[in-house]
Amino acid sequence: MTILLQVAPAVVFGAMYFRRAWTLSQRGTPVAWWRQTAFALSLLLLGGGALMPYEDELFLVHMTQHVVIGDLAALAFVVGLTGPVLRPLLALEPVSRLRILGHPLVALPLWTSTSGTCRVSTRRRSTTARSTRSSTSASSPPA
DSSP, X not given: OHHHHHHHHXXXXXXXXXXXXXXXXXXXXXXOHHHHHHHHHHHHHHHHHHTOTTTTTOHHHHHHHHHIIIIIIHHHHHHHOOHHHHHHXXXXXXXXXXXXXXXXXXXXXXXXXXXXXXXXXXXXXXXXXXXXXXXXXXXXXXX
C-alpha cells in the first residue's frame, strides 16, 4: 500500500502534464520534446528515489535519495515546465499570488537559504552528538 501512495502522485502529475502537452500540440503550440523528456525524467527520478531499497538500513542510500529527489528530480521537473503548460494552474487565484516565487531573483535566495538551513542544522546536531559522546567517555572511569 505504501508503494502505491509513493508512486500515485507522480503518475497523476505525469498524466496531467502530458495531457496538457497534448492539448497544446493540438492548438499548434507544442511543448518541445526535450522539455517533455526532462519532465518524464523527473518522474522517473522521483519514483526511483522514493522506492530505493535499503533506504532505512544504509545511510549512504538515504543521502543518495535526498540528492536524487531534492536536487536532480526537482531540476528536471522545473526544466520540463513552461508558461503555457502552467497557464491553467496559474489562472487560479491562490496560485497566481505565488507567481513571484518563480522569478530567479526570488527563487534562488529562497532555495539557498532553505538548503543551507537544513545542512547547518544537521551539521550542528551531528557535532553536538559527537561532543556529547566524547565528554561521556572522558568522564567514565577506565575499565
